């Protein structure tokens with residue numbers, strides 16, 4: 001369990017169907033005016049997307065309020081032989097008043113541990129290298145993104161099974177709701 005500075009407890013758990021509206025609101029607020037609508041829609045779409053399964057959605061909760069969320073959705077790697085169990089991590093948000101206290105890192109780490117226990121081998125993310133390199137994500141792997149990228153250095157991967165990245169080549173195909181080129 002994580003303790004916030006005020007002493008209020010923050011619990012992390014898997015999200016429930018009944019959390020969807022709170023998750024939408026969280027992403028809308030955290031990502032702000034320019035990105036909030038698109039990212040909050042993406043989060044809810046992913047939670048309802050059968051092509052994203054198996055999926056892991058974790059929420060951080062404080063006083064019955066959702067203050068953090070991360071979603072890991074399944075991807076396939078076209079051309080990979082042997083096939084590898086892989087996920088992509090998006091979106092991630094922490095409510096502004098809880099930012100900078102380690103909660104985002106905690107959500108990522110708990111997600112990675114949970115996926116590892118469930119047999120996943122690779123996790124991908126498209127995001128700020130300065131932030132995601134802190135939890136072990138690195139560019140320079142051989143997995144091609146589903147679309148051409150504006151910022152190729154932001155396309156990072158992490159292996160949960162030793163050698164998984166070295167042994168896997170191919171093109172990542174993600175859930176339908178994440179497939180729109182504008183997300184890349």
Ligand SMILES: CC(C)(COP(=O)(O)OP(=O)(O)OC[C@H]1O[C@@H](n2cnc3c(N)ncnc32)[C@H](O)[C@@H]1OP(=O)(O)O)[C@@H](O)C(=O)NCCC(=O)NCCS
Nearest residue numbers: 030031092093094099100101102103104105127128130131
């Ligand atoms: C990004 C986000 C999830 C981080 O959550 P958090 O709980 O504040 O993160 P942590 O407390 O684990 O880590 C905070 C550290 O990361 C740094 N950090 C936060 N966002 C960063 C970013 N985009 N790039 C680089 N560093 C970042 C902070 O400066 C802080 O550094 P410090 O420890 O040296 O002070 C949160 O700021 C957020 O929801 N932002 C709005 C939505 C967003 O941008 N999501 C990520 C999209 S890729």
